[in-house]
Amino acid sequence: MSTQQKITPCLWYDGQAEEAAAFYTSLFKDSRITEVQRYGKEGPGTPGSPMLVVFELAGQTYTALNGGPQFNFTEAISLSVDCEDQAEVDELWAKLSEGGEEGPCGWLKDKYGLSWQIIPRALPELLADPDPEKAGRVMKAMLGMGKIDVQGLRDAYDNK
Template sequence: MTSVSTFIWFDSEAEQAAEFYTAAVPDSHITGITRNADGSAFVVTLELAGHAVTLMNGGPGHPHTDAASIQVLVDGQDEVDRLWAALTTDGKPGPCGWLTDRYGLSWQVVPSELPELLGGEHAAAVGAALNGMSKIDLPGLREAHLRG
């Protein structure tokens, strides 16, 4: 059987990151922890809303960049707001729904309606509105779509 998962290298905070991510993303949980002889976590496996993720404490030298991110599609503005607030705690907001969390990992918090709003003849207006946002404002994108 073939399967695909996401594998992310951390310096030393994989277990703390896994606890943070599973608390923030609904329907998520840690599935396993492989420990070093001293009891510290080496590899942590988890599911984020059904997506398999492995976090490894591999030591310094492999910093996260925004070239790779975790995208979370959510239903509605309330969930955008909730997840954004959770993930930006001790992190920093970025443009167009992107953010960097406290561990340096990049995320995209995206309303599930966005692909539809970006489609068709109103894509340019919605894209222009999106480019002016940090946290996505779904009502603002809907308005841009209507104005076209």
């Protein structure tokens, strides 16, 4: 017996919903497109074109809507990815930023304009250190980074 997810993020695209969902599901384990609903003759989209794409990323359900050009993504919402290590950070950073835009502090925009935070597990662990000086050094190091560098964080933590 499965339980339905109560809250599902809906991402608004201008014609690229199915392409974006296919791209995202190719990047994460336990990911798949589960449903594609298409516009009928009533519109407003072209009959037969994707209207709504339901997909899962690492077990989390999302919908992608081809709603048109009225709305664009902003950094006011982002998808934050908990990365196990630097290798995962490097891989996701390279793939998600290709054709997009790299930002500061682990943030980037993908080629569709969606904001992502690519965060190594070490970052929140080091920032949570009870020693405010160590945590402060890690914060200062992170603020100077684009893609997060785990060794750079550890060096700051150790005051190297």
